[in-house]
Amino acid sequence: MPSTEILYIRSKIACTVMAVKTSVKKSQTSTSRSSKSGSSSSAPRRSKTTSSSSSHKITRRPAAKQVRTKPGHHNPTASTTAASQRKKRRIYTDAELDLPALNTITPASAAAAPRGSGKKKNKIYIDDRESMMTIMALVTAEKEGQIESKMVRMRRMEEIRDARRVEAEKKEEERRKRLEGVKKGLKGGRKVAGGERDYDGEVKGEERNDTKKLAKKRVAFA
Amino acid sequence: MRALTDVETQTLFSKLANYTGRSLNQLIAPTMSNGETDEDRYVFRLHESRVYYVRLSLANLATSIARENLLSLGTCLGKFTKTGKFRLHITALDVIAPHARYKIWVKPNGEMPFLYGGNIVKAHVGRWSEDCPEHQGVVVLGMDDTPLGFGVTARSTAEARKMDPTGIVTFRQGDVGEYLRDEDTLFVT
Numbered sequence: 001m002p003s004t005e006i007l008y009i010r011s012k013i014a015c016t017v018m019a020v021k022t023s024v025k026k027s028q029t030s031t032s033r034s035s036k037s038g039s040s041s042s043a044p045r046r047s048k049t050t051s052s053s054s055s056h057k058i059t060r061r062p063a064a065k066q067v068r069t070k071p072g073h074h075n076p077t078a079s080t081t082a083a084s085q086r087k088k089r090r091i092y093t094d095a096e097l098d099l100p101a102l103n104t105i106t107p108a109s110a111a112a113a114p115r116g117s118g119k120k121k122n123k124i125y126i127d128d129r130e131s132m133m134t135i136m137a138l139v140t141a142e143k144e145g146q147i148e149s150k151m152v153r154m155r156r157m158e159e160i161r162d163a164r165r166v167e168a169e170k171k172e173e174e175r176r177k178r179l180e181g182v183k184k185g186l187k188g189g190r191k192v193a194g195g196e197r198d199y200d201g202e203v204k205g206e207e208r209n210d211t212k213k214l215a216k217k218r219v220a221f222a
Numbered sequence: 223m224r225a226l227t228d229v230e231t232q233t234l235f236s237k238l239a240n241y242t243g244r245s246l247n248q249l250i251a252p253t254m255s256n257g258e259t260d261e262d263r264y265v266f267r268l269h270e271s272r273v274y275y276v277r278l279s280l281a282n283l284a285t286s287i288a289r290e291n292l293l294s295l296g297t298c299l300g301k302f303t304k305t306g307k308f309r310l311h312i313t314a315l316d317v318i319a320p321h322a323r324y325k326i327w328v329k330p331n332g333e334m335p336f337l338y339g340g341n342i343v344k345a346h347v348g349r350w351s352e353d354c355p356e357h358q359g360v361v362v363l364g365m366d367d368t369p370l371g372f373g374v375t376a377r378s379t380a381e382a383r384k385m386d387p388t389g390i391v392t393f394r395q396g397d398v399g400e401y402l403r404d405e406d407t408l409f410v411t
Contacts, residue, residue, distance in 0.1 A: 127225040127265065132250045135228065139235040140244055150355035154378050 223269040223284060223292065230302065234266065234273060237300070237308045240359035241372055243323035249275070264296075272301045273308070275317055294409055311408070312371065312396040315361075319369035322361035324351040326375075326392055333364055336371065337399035345387035354379045360392060371397030 094101070126132055226234065238246055249264065261279040268274075269292060276284075276296025284295050297317060300310040310318075328336055332346020348365050356378045362371045373392040375382075382391045400408065 123227045125225040126228050126231045129251055129263070131228075132231065133247065135231050136235050136247060136250060139232060139239050140246065143236065143239040147355060147358065150358070151353060154355050154380065158380055 223267050223281070223289065223295075226266050226268055226273065229306075230268065230273075230308075231266070233302070233306065233308045234299070237310055238314075238318060241310075241318045241323065241361055242321035245321040248321065249317065266299075267296070268302070269295070273299045275299055275314075298409070310372070310396065312398060312400045313408070315369050315372060315396065315398070318372065319361050319363075324354045324358055324360040324375070325363055326350045326360050326373075327363050327365055327367075328370065329365060333370065336362060336394065337397050339394060339397065339399060339403065341376075341390045341394050342373065342392040343387065344382060344385050344389050344391050347382075347391055350379055350382070350391075352379055356381070359395075362392065362394075362397070369398075371395070371399075 126135065235246070238249075252264070261277075261282070263278050264275055265278050265281055266273055267276055267281050269289075272294075274281075274294070274296040280295060284292060297313060298311055299314040299317060300308055302308055326342065326347060327349040328342060329346050329348040332342060332348075335346065336342055342362065351360070354360065354375055356375050358375050360373055360375055361369060362373055364370055371394065373395045375392055376390045377385065382389075385391065
């Protein structure tokens with residue numbers, strides 16, 4: 001046990017000694033500061049720097065100055081590029097860019113409402129006989145008109161078709177007649193040997209004989 | 223369940239008028255017999271996009287049934303599509319057949335092909351209404367005047383006469399065979 005006590009005492013003494021040393025140092029620094037304030041400031045500072053330069057060999061750069069600017073004021077030192085970036089870009093409307101309008105749904109009730117009224121047209125329920133009859137009359141008249149126009153169109157088309165058919169029949173008859181003539185001509189051609197036939201199949205033998213006679217006629221000079 | 227709006231009424235009537243003539247007025251204003259009241263007149267009611275032709279007294283009674291519990295009432299004429307058009311159902315045949323403007327009678331050998339969902343070919347036609355234009359709604363009947371369905375003419379009567387026997391004269395739009403073929407979906411929304 002005494003050994004432990006001795007150790008404890010020694011450590012305590014050491015602590016007190018340290019505390020005394022520090023207090024002495026503090027008092028020394030305070031005295032030196034007071035003396036410096038009294039004398040010229042350049043001499044000791046130089047000595048201090050020389051001492052520090054000699055000890056560390058590092059030159060310190062002066063700290064950058066911070067300049068406070070008032071908000072909202074233009075800073076002349078700021079670059080012009082940053083300002084242009086910050087400039088608000090123009091926003092184009094759809095009409096300016098010629099963009100097609102998007103499809104939108106307009107409710108039937110809103111579409112039925114008169115423009116600019118700002119009110120929707122309410123639903124009108126049809127439950128009484130009179131209004132139903134009115135609508136029925138409208139619808140029936142419309143349908144009648146449609147059917148009538150369809151019928152008229154149909155009749156007109158039918159007339160055109162009939163006319164075309166008649167024309168086609170006529171052409172067919174003509175063609176048939178011509179063909180018959182050719183046939184008849186071919187049959188008759190066997191009988192009249194060397195007879196010339198025109199397209200209709202008529203024999204022109206007489207005419208040919210006449211031309212032969214004409215060819216023989218000569219003019220004689222005395 | 224509610225009454226139809228003016229636009230809906232017009233759409234419905236124009237569809238019905240495809241098949242019927244002026245006698246369609248009888249649907250709205252039937253000749254009142256003795257003892258009939260206003261409650262006995264027939265009205266059109268819309269329930270879950272389907273249109274029903276129903277007696278007013280019945281429609282008034284039906285208001286006591288919750289909307290989700292009400293399946294059907296009166297005669298279903300058809301349904302409104304989401305685009306606002308009206309599609310006629312085969313159940314409307316009983317309403318339009320007595321007032322039909324143009325009719326086409328099908329021979330017994332053409333009944334089954336029609337009832338199975340086929341179009342009507344010229345060879346199966348027994349009779350047809352004169353002066354019927356093309357693309358006109360017609361009611362299809364059997365030779366015994368039984369309504370079998372309805373459709374749209376492919377050609378006018380004059381043109382159809384010149385067609386070959388296998389040529390289609392009427393496009394089917396509804397036939398009573400649907401009662402069996404579309405049994406599951408006919409009365410369900």
